[in-house]
Amino acid sequence: MSDPAVAIVGIGLHPFGRHEGVSGLEMGAHAVRLALEDAGLRWSDVEFAAGGSSSSGNADTMVADLGATGLAFLNVHNGCATGGSALVSVYNALRSGACDVGVVVGFDKHPRGAFAERPEDWSLPAWYGTAGLMVTTQFFGMKIQRYMHDHGIEPATLAKVANKAFRNGEKNENAWRRQPLSEDEILNARMVSDPLTQYMLCSPGEGGAALVLCRSEYLRRIPQARPIYLRSAVLQTRQPQSFDVYSPALGMELSPSPSVAAAQMAFERAGVAPSEIDIAQVQDTESGAELIHLAECGLCEHGEQAGLYGRGATEIAGDLPVNTDGGCIANGEPIGASGLRQVYETVLQLRGEAGDRQVPNEPKTGFTHVYGAPGVSACTVLSR
Amino acid sequence: MFPLRMRCTACAGSEVVRRLLPSRGTLWTYTVQRFPPPSPPYRGSSETFTPFGVGYVELDDIVRVESRLIGDPETLRIGMVLELVPLLDVDGEPTYAFAPVHEETSK
Numbered sequence: 001m002s003d004p005a006v007a008i009v010g011i012g013l014h015p016f017g018r019h020e021g022v023s024g025l026e027m028g029a030h031a032v033r034l035a036l037e038d039a040g041l042r043w044s045d046v047e048f049a050a051g052g053s054s055s056s057g058n059a060d061t062m063v064a065d066l067g068a069t070g071l072a073f074l075n076v077h078n079g080c081a082t083g084g085s086a087l088v089s090v091y092n093a094l095r096s097g098a099c100d101v102g103v104v105v106g107f108d109k110h111p112r113g114a115f116a117e118r119p120e121d122w123s124l125p126a127w128y129g130t131a132g133l134m135v136t137t138q139f140f141g142m143k144i145q146r147y148m149h150d151h152g153i154e155p156a157t158l159a160k161v162a163n164k165a166f167r168n169g170e171k172n173e174n175a176w177r178r179q180p181l182s183e184d185e186i187l188n189a190r191m192v193s194d195p196l197t198q199y200m201l202c203s204p205g206e207g208g209a210a211l212v213l214c215r216s217e218y219l220r221r222i223p224q225a226r227p228i229y230l231r232s233a234v235l236q237t238r239q240p241q242s243f244d245v246y247s248p249a250l251g252m253e254l255s256p257s258p259s260v261a262a263a264q265m266a267f268e269r270a271g272v273a274p275s276e277i278d279i280a281q282v283q284d285t286e287s288g289a290e291l292i293h294l295a296e297c298g299l300c301e302h303g304e305q306a307g308l309y310g311r312g313a314t315e316i317a318g319d320l321p322v323n324t325d326g327g328c329i330a331n332g333e334p335i336g337a338s339g340l341r342q343v344y345e346t347v348l349q350l351r352g353e354a355g356d357r358q359v360p361n362e363p364k365t366g367f368t369h370v371y372g373a374p375g376v377s378a379c380t381v382l383s384r
Numbered sequence: 385m386f387p388l389r390m391r392c393t394a395c396a397g398s399e400v401v402r403r404l405l406p407s408r409g410t411l412w413t414y415t416v417q418r419f420p421p422p423s424p425p426y427r428g429s430s431e432t433f434t435p436f437g438v439g440y441v442e443l444d445d446i447v448r449v450e451s452r453l454i455g456d457p458e459t460l461r462i463g464m465v466l467e468l469v470p471l472l473d474v475d476g477e478p479t480y481a482f483a484p485v486h487e488e489t490s491k
Contacts, residue, residue: 113422117425118424118425127473132426138438142413192419196415248450249385249440251448
């Protein structure tokens with residue numbers, strides 16, 4: 001492993017779910033205050049911040065609540081990779097030596113129901129939307145349908161993923177959906193986008209997450225800190241023949257997903273192999289995505305998933321605990337906050353502070369992954 | 385590349401050649417849209433909505449095109465043979481869809 005240049009010294013989360021009367025920006029600012037308190041630092045110590053939301057406002061305006069200290073504050077608007085992209089920006093700024101202390105923040109507050117997007121904003125013709133094809137759940141249904149056909153995976157495995165998510169969510173006081181559901185209840189629920197039922201899909205929701213990071217050299221100035229090292233933070237976009245969200249056509253020879261490229265780069269830059277990862281948070285927009293992303297990120301083989309979930313390998317006490325806080329399925333997806341929630345959970349686990357859902361045997365390494373439209377992925381590798 | 389773009393997505397070149405795609409193909413993957421899509425952008429009434437199939441249709445060895453699928457969504461299967469049919473949107477504007485070919489059996 002390379003020498004750690006950047007440490008995460010503070011984490012904060014506004015509970016996910018529905019919070020009437022609280023704006024997305026307020027949830028973001030709340031998470032920042034908690035992260036600063038956790039780090040033992042003040043807002044005036046922060047030299048650079050980056051953050052954003054998909055549909056809940058400009059992150060830099062939260063200086064009205066946090067203090068207009070004049071710091072550099074970058075607004076990020078990058079779909080499901082908003083949090084990941086903000087983290088990459090701060091990570092690179094710290095590594096470069098441009099500053100010592102940085103903050104990353106993500107938040108969102110989405111209305112109920114599927115995301116409504118304008119085709120013109122996505123380099124797509126208007127007819128794509130009017131015809132009813134501009135629906136993210138269609139992509140997830142179609143991708144896992146083909147994947148199950150190619151790799152012999154049954155709907156029972158999809159149900160196991162969601163069942164695990166709700167059981168992990170039950171142990172997470174910040175999660176939205178904390179009611180366990182049996183595999184039968186999940187399988188027999190209302191079909192939303194075949195083969196995915198209502199309880200296999202995450203819902204757009206609300207929440208905020210923030211991190212305080214510093215250069216490793218700065219740690220001697222905060223002796224009370226419990227640093228977790230950010231070994232790599234990588235962002236990648238799609239290749240020409242890939243099978244991604246909002247694709248009107250696919251090539252005959254599919255390019256690898258941006259998740260493959262981002263994960264490979266994240267492992268290489270960290271000097272850590274996928275087999276050395278003790279705990280992973282991967283984008284589980286729905287049950288199928290968790291299965292596919294584990295393989296795309298190199299954490300298992302394609303087709304191995306039915307066996308892994310059958311023997312409980314991805315449970316909190318398994319060989320490779322996955323989405324230990326309940327993931328998107330139990331937490332919902334406030335887009336801007338979602339990727340940083342994964343990092344928050346990983347830091348908590350690596351510190352050994354995850355309470356009822358603590359992964360046993362003192363995990364040392366963690367991995368996070370987000371994926372979203374129109375083919376973007378951000379990954380990190382963390383270690384104690 | 386579908387739909388037609390002025391530049392190639394792979395190399396960004398501008399010498400794009402138009403090619404007529406086959407009107408028949410096989411279903412590569414599919415799902416069923418079981419709730420009314422968010423409107424806008426969808427142009428359709430949520431009151432009269434009925435679930436419809438969506439899939440990628442493999443046209444020879446050229447390209448897989450995403451399309452609305454006409455007919456009973458419960459009968460959709462990977463590998464079934466489909467053909468191009470015209471579809472009118474709510475304003476009567478022509479668009480396209482694919483529908484099962486009944487006289488043939490597929491694997």
